[in-house]
Amino acid sequence: MTLPELADRAIVLRARAADWREAVRIAGDALVDSGCTTSEYTDAMIRMVEDHGPYIVIAPGLALAHARPGGAVRCDGLSVVTLAGPVDFGHAHHDPVRVVIGLAGVAPDAHLAAVAALANAFNDSAAISAVADAPTREAVRAILERSERS
């Protein structure tokens, strides 16, 4: 139950996004930069919200951007984006969003291993704001890895 390795290119700190689409796109671009997806996957992540609403905002301040496995996914991957300014997704309870996690999986079961590790990390209610305020990529990795061990 481990998270995919978080390469430097998969972590974007204090990104500037004008709205939720831009925030999701930055998380998607980070997956593309890590070599895990093509830009079609980013489009699909945005479409999920257009089609179904802001349900990807699954906890206060955190959006889990993802789409279905498919041809646009080359490897299991994760990206972490913190926002310089929080953005609203239009969620009834959890706006504004400060952290966007991008998630890509080649197959549904691969997704599940990654989401189990994510749940380990973020079931600690302090973890979201700790990631949002993380000064360095190392600090982000430390928060996720520390939670993984507990």
Place this chain on the structure above:
Amino acid sequence: MKIVTICGAGIGSSGILKVNAERVLQRLGLEATVVAADIGSVARVAADAQVILTSAEFVEAIGPTRADVVVIENYFDTDELSRKLEVAIG
């Protein structure tokens, strides 16, 4: 006992709900199969389910069902999940 977690893609957020529901069930000492599925397959996957866990966004799309539809607000709050699962199952 079968519990189905529903999101747009059937992975990702419904996966988080599945993982945390299994943890809560274990804590409560309850036995159940938890399946993550996408909204498009809810009629088929949840036909024999007792409980559907999802977000408010999907309640209307789930439509008529014999299962108890439970809306979860914070997917990482296992106390909320535990409380609502106990009510639904209890």
